[in-house]
Amino acid sequence: MALLVHPAAPQASSTPLVLAPTEAAAPAEFNETTGFFRHLHTPRVAFGHGYTLKQVVFGLFLVFCLTPWASPPVALALGLVLAQTIGNPFGAQTKKATHSLLQFSVIGLGFGMNAHAAVQAGREGILFTVVSIFGTLVLGYFAGKWLGLGRHVVHLISCGTAICGGSAIAAIGPVLRAKDEEMSVALGTVFVLNAIALFAFPPIGHALHMSQNQFGLWCAIAIHDTSSVVGAAAAYGSQALEVATTVKLARALWIIPVAIGTAMLFKQKGVKIKIPYFIFGFIGAMLLNTFVPVAQPLAPLMTHLAKIGLTVTLFFIGAGLSAKVVGSVGLKPYVLGVLLWVVISTASLYVILHAV
Incomplete structure (x- = not known):
């Protein structure tokens, strides 16, 4: 979909990003009283404030993500490198910022799109959307039963794969009254596969000469989260970006009927269903760009800021995928996630190449 929620923070937050010097635990290979570890964490005073080398490295990476040289895949790779080596020194702040930053970026992308083209793209994608969502949920149920996974974990991973990744999991989890560890397992599975897709899909598309x-x-x-969908499509071309964003956000609206169906299937009463309201912001921006001439000069600036926001979002996501997060998921959820992902990716690819 649309929302990208960090694996350890399924709930949205409106707290602004404040890079306070709160330290996150370093990866195990650095978590020793070695000279290198002490060097990373020894505060040094500059301009009246204390900083560690770890925080400086994070800041330099973040500044680079604001430059024209940083693309979404590069930003994600930088975050992954940081997570697997010295760790993210601002883990709590980046978790809170990711959700809101992604929403801003998606709304901003609406200023670069035409409503008429979006409607056409939505019409083409509606049949694929319906079939793939229900097919994934059914396959996930039987595959999860075969693997012996809990019903909640299976349903969360299936919804994340079928609809919009972390956003769907964050919306469906409270309906299920899922436990924190069940949410973390589902989110961790989806986010790891998102990272792989962002790097793998553009080369596959070029190799197959896809339009x-x-x-x-x-x-x-075939890609779970909106952030990775937009990142991969942006790397392929502007038309691909427009089609991918429109179809993905239309797909994200299926959170509502799937959440209602979940409450009925699991016999949950009195639960609240989260509606992805920011999608309406994206639609509003697209309508302004198409039908309000006075708003059109803002389009280049808004889309530029949105792409920067997306790049930073992916850096934050990568910085949160430490070896501990990846390893804590366990093997079976990854098997389920990969199985569903491979089936939906190959089946949709075959149909698209032969029917579109």
């Missing part, structure tokens, strides 16, 4: 329209449609169906 911009084909690739955008494939991304929207």
